[in-house]
Structure formats: C-alpha cells, structure tokens
Amino acid sequence: MSRTPYIAGNWKMFKTIAEAEVFVSGLLPRLGDVDGVDVALCVPYTALGAVVDSTRGSRVEVYAQNMHWAAEGAYTGEVSAAMLNELDVHGALLGHSERRELFGETDRALQQKVPAALEAGLAPMLCVGETEEEREAGDTERKLRHQVQEGLEKVPVERLAEVTIAYEPIWAIGTGQVATPEQAQEAIAFVRALVAGFDREAAERVRVLYGGSVKAENAAELLALPDVDGALVGGASLDPASFAAIVDAARG
Numbered sequence: 001m002s003r004t005p006y007i008a009g010n011w012k013m014f015k016t017i018a019e020a021e022v023f024v025s026g027l028l029p030r031l032g033d034v035d036g037v038d039v040a041l042c043v044p045y046t047a048l049g050a051v052v053d054s055t056r057g058s059r060v061e062v063y064a065q066n067m068h069w070a071a072e073g074a075y076t077g078e079v080s081a082a083m084l085n086e087l088d089v090h091g092a093l094l095g096h097s098e099r100r101e102l103f104g105e106t107d108r109a110l111q112q113k114v115p116a117a118l119e120a121g122l123a124p125m126l127c128v129g130e131t132e133e134e135r136e137a138g139d140t141e142r143k144l145r146h147q148v149q150e151g152l153e154k155v156p157v158e159r160l161a162e163v164t165i166a167y168e169p170i171w172a173i174g175t176g177q178v179a180t181p182e183q184a185q186e187a188i189a190f191v192r193a194l195v196a197g198f199d200r201e202a203a204e205r206v207r208v209l210y211g212g213s214v215k216a217e218n219a220a221e222l223l224a225l226p227d228v229d230g231a232l233v234g235g236a237s238l239d240p241a242s243f244a245a246i247v248d249a250a251r252g
C-alpha cells in the first residue's frame, strides 16, 4: 500500500495576514509543480481566509489549528466547522500538545471533535504524543493507546483512513531534540497497529506523520522510515525556503 507523503506546517501563533501573504508568495514558486507530495499549512484563524485565497489553484491545503465540536452555541471564543467551511478551509489540526497542555484540551473533547470534523467535510489531523517523563517511565505506549483509542473511538470505521495522525513526542517539540529514527519508527508503527485494532485496511491507508524539531537537515532520514508518512513541522515551517526544502525531501 503506497501512501502519499504529507508535509504539514504548523504556524502556531505566528503570522499576521500581511506576514502570511509574504510567506505564501515566497512558498508557491519554490514548490513548483509539487507532485507526489501533499502539502498543508495550519494557519491562525485570522489569516485562514487570506491564505485559502492566495493558495487557491496550488496543492497547498489550509488547516485551522483547532475547532469546536458543536455546530453552534454559547462557546465564547470558539470556532465551528461551519465557520471554517465558509472560508473553504480543508481541515483542522486537533489535539496539538500545546492545546492539551496549555489550554486543557481533553481526550474526551477530541472524541467529539474528530468525528465532528469528518461529518462537516473537514479533514481532521489528530496529534498524539508522550512527555519526557512518560517516555522515561516506560509509559509511551500506554499514553499513545489512550490518545489514539479515545480520538478515533467515535469515527465510523469506513472513514478512519481519512484521519491523519501526527505522532509528536512532546519532548521533541520546539527543543531541537528530534526523535531518533528508531524511536519515530517504533512509535508510529505502534500508532498504526492501534488503528489496525479498529480496522486492518484503514491502518494500511491512514497516514501517520512525525512531528518534533523536523528540519530540512533531518527530514529525509525520518521520511524514509517505513511507517512515517510525512511530517508536521512547527518552527521550520515559518520560513518558505526551509519549509519548501522539507517538501523536497518528501519527494524522495
């Protein structure tokens, strides 16, 4: 089963609309005719409309960085799937570790968000990963099992393969301390096996990305691993040249 490599940038709370426009005009010529690689940008809410417009006709897919599960309601400060759809957004990043650690995002909420995104026609990208303490305590698999099973629990089996999962060890995010190829392969193969627990065929099709200090210099080695289908890139996605170099690495 060959899965198309997927390179997603996560801008976090960086870039105004003006800065996002400068980025896109620097990125598109560098991507040329990207073939054989899917490319996504996870953009702050305020710049979504502008980035959707300026990437239209290119292969760049635009994601929000969060989404509420409800169709509408008294949820001050939240954004619904319908609001994202109106902007022609492709998908939503869900459960990033910064949302979990800093803003109280729970597995229970994700259990509702992942199917809600699919239902609304948005592609969900679900983030999972262990802390340094959990890894040291030998708890990595327990943590991943919990996060993957909760996050996918309410997804109809026939739609499981539409979810992208990003394995991001928290100790590797923004630290420059990238997982070793062995650690990345082992954890991602485990995530795939968890998906197989729901459905074997979906596990062959689902894309599982690695995230955590991915740079142009280490991307090729990670992307060559058998179970690693792409990368979720934070810091190195803020500059068009370094992000395009990672996309290049995925072209093989």
Ligand code: PGA
Binding pocket: 010, 168, 172, 173, 174, 175, 176, 211, 212, 213, 214, 232, 233, 234, 235, 236
């Ligand atoms: P990083 O962030 O590439 O800066 O480590 C990855 C992420 O948080 O998705």
